[in-house]
Amino acid sequence: MPNYAASKDATYLELLKIAKLSDNSKYSSQQLNNIVNALNSLNEYQFAHKRIIPLLRFKAKKLNVFGLLELDIQQLLNKETQKGVITELGQRSQLASIVKALSAENIPVILLKGSAFADSIYKANAPRTSNDIDILVKGDDWEQAKKIISLIMKPLPIKKKQVFDNLYETSFIPKSKMGATVDLHKSLVHPYLFNINEKQLWQESVRHNEYASDLVRVLSPEHAINHQALHAFKDMDFSKYNLVDVHEIIKQNPINLAKAFAIAKQWGSSIPLFVLLSNCSQIMGTFSLEEIKLIQESKPNLVTQVLCEKLLKSKMNKLSHNSKTFKYRILQLMSQFVFTGSLIRPISLQWMFIKTMMKNKK
Numbered sequence: 196m197p198n199y200a201a202s203k204d205a206t207y208l209e210l211l212k213i214a215k216l217s218d219n220s221k222y223s224s225q226q227l228n229n230i231v232n233a234l235n236s237l238n239e240y241q242f243a244h245k246r247i248i249p250l251l252r253f254k255a256k257k258l259n260v261f262g263l264l265e266l267d268i269q270q271l272l273n274k275e276t277q278k279g280v281i282t283e284l285g286q287r288s289q290l291a292s293i294v295k296a297l298s299a300e301n302i303p304v305i306l307l308k309g310s311a312f313a314d315s316i317y318k319a320n321a322p323r324t325s326n327d328i329d330i331l332v333k334g335d336d337w338e339q340a341k342k343i344i345s346l347i348m349k350p351l352p353i354k355k356k357q358v359f360d361n362l363y364e365t366s367f368i369p370k371s372k373m374g375a376t377v378d379l380h381k382s383l384v385h386p387y388l389f390n391i392n393e394k395q396l397w398q399e400s401v402r403h404n405e406y407a408s409d410l411v412r413v414l415s416p417e418h419a420i421n422h423q424a425l426h427a428f429k430d431m432d433f434s435k436y437n438l439v440d441v442h443e444i445i446k447q448n449p450i451n452l453a454k455a456f457a458i459a460k461q462w463g464s465s466i467p468l469f470v471l472l473s474n475c476s477q478i479m480g481t482f483s484l485e486e487i488k489l490i491q492e493s494k495p496n497l498v499t500q501v502l503c504e505k506l507l508k509s510k511m512n513k514l515s516h517n518s519k520t521f522k523y524r525i526l527q528l529m530s531q532f533v534f535t536g537s538l539i540r541p542i543s544l545q546w547m548f549i550k551t552m553m554k555n556k557k
Contacts, residue, residue, distance in 0.1 A: 199470045200434040200478060201507045207240055208478050209233040214250040214439045215479060216321070217446030222258065230255075231263050237271060246309075246324045246436045248275040253321035279324040283313055286375050290328050293377065294411055296343050297332070303410045305331040305400050307380065307422065308440075311413040314405040316443040323436060327366075327376040333397065337381040341365060348377060362386075384425045387544040388535060389462050416450040421458050424467035428534050431507060433471050434478065441471060442479045452486055456493050466534050469493050470503055495536065502533045 252272035309325030348367035531541035
């Protein structure tokens with residue numbers, strides 16, 4: 196099976212596996228020793244894995260190996276967990292004020308990614324930290340939601356305007372220097388590249404268990420893992436903290452994988468979902484043999500698998516000094532054709548890009 200973990204080394208991947216909370220594994224003394232060795236290498240990976248450090252501390256405590264770790268690693272785990280807990284508490288308060296303002300106008304929201312998982316699949320004492328707050332509203336509520344949030348926050352200044360800025364997502368920052376950026380979405384992804392059934396998305400969403408309101412919702416498990424796959428495609432990285440998120444979504448909720456792939460087929464995201472779940476299988480050990488068989492039945496042709504692997508391993512798929520180089524744009528275009536499995540949708544997106552760029556220049 197192709198390797199979709201980009202250029203990540205064995206220790207990087209082992210740390211992802213350690214971070215999973217839903218874990219019924221029985222560890223031998225040798226396996227525990229391997230976990231200690233991986234955690235003792237955390238200094239080299241603390242930036243890449245900063246969002247899962249509280250989970251690593253929680254797991255080390257749970258497995259009773261925390262005291263076996265080097266002192267500087269214990270200090271790192273304690274310090275970053277404390278910072279993460281404080282940050283998440285601040286974001287929770289910030290989100291509560293936004294939800295209250297939107298709910299007062301009867302605007303329903305779907306919390307996305309880290310915002311959805313806080314106090315749900317992750318607990319307050321062991322958060323999976325995030326840098327921003329992601330909220331989805333219905334298209335009909337988009338303009339009113341922007342006005343309401345503008346009363347609490349201020350629009351994020353755009354240093355270098357991009358062609359598709361504010362097309363389906365707009366960002367706000369706190370009026371003070373404290374707090375997280377809020378990303379307000381009216382669509383999960385760019386509407387031209389994937390065919391999201393927004394009506395079904397809202398109909399099958401469920402109430403967030405920490406809010407006493409039907410207006411505060413999260414994606415169904417099947418939609419949530421598809422969203423994770425689309426976001427992994429956008430980042431061209433299917434092997435980071437998203438694997439921990441997907442593992443926990445699947446293990447902590449009843450989920451119908453066949454339905455998830457049916458949704459992906461409708462959206463045009465079957466290939467990203469296959470790649471993400473393949474990594475969950477190989478790296479995280481998430482699935483049963485029956486579930487692995489179902490995933491394998493959904494695999495694309497061999498040529499597509501090889502192209503996905505090569506694109507993900509390419510060093511050109513990352514921004515250089517936060518700017519998009521010519522090589523990056525070429526690879527981005529190639530990835531659109533490969534991961535969507537479509538000729539029409541990427542061409543439609545590029546044509547819209549050209550038209551919007553010409554219109555902006557007038």
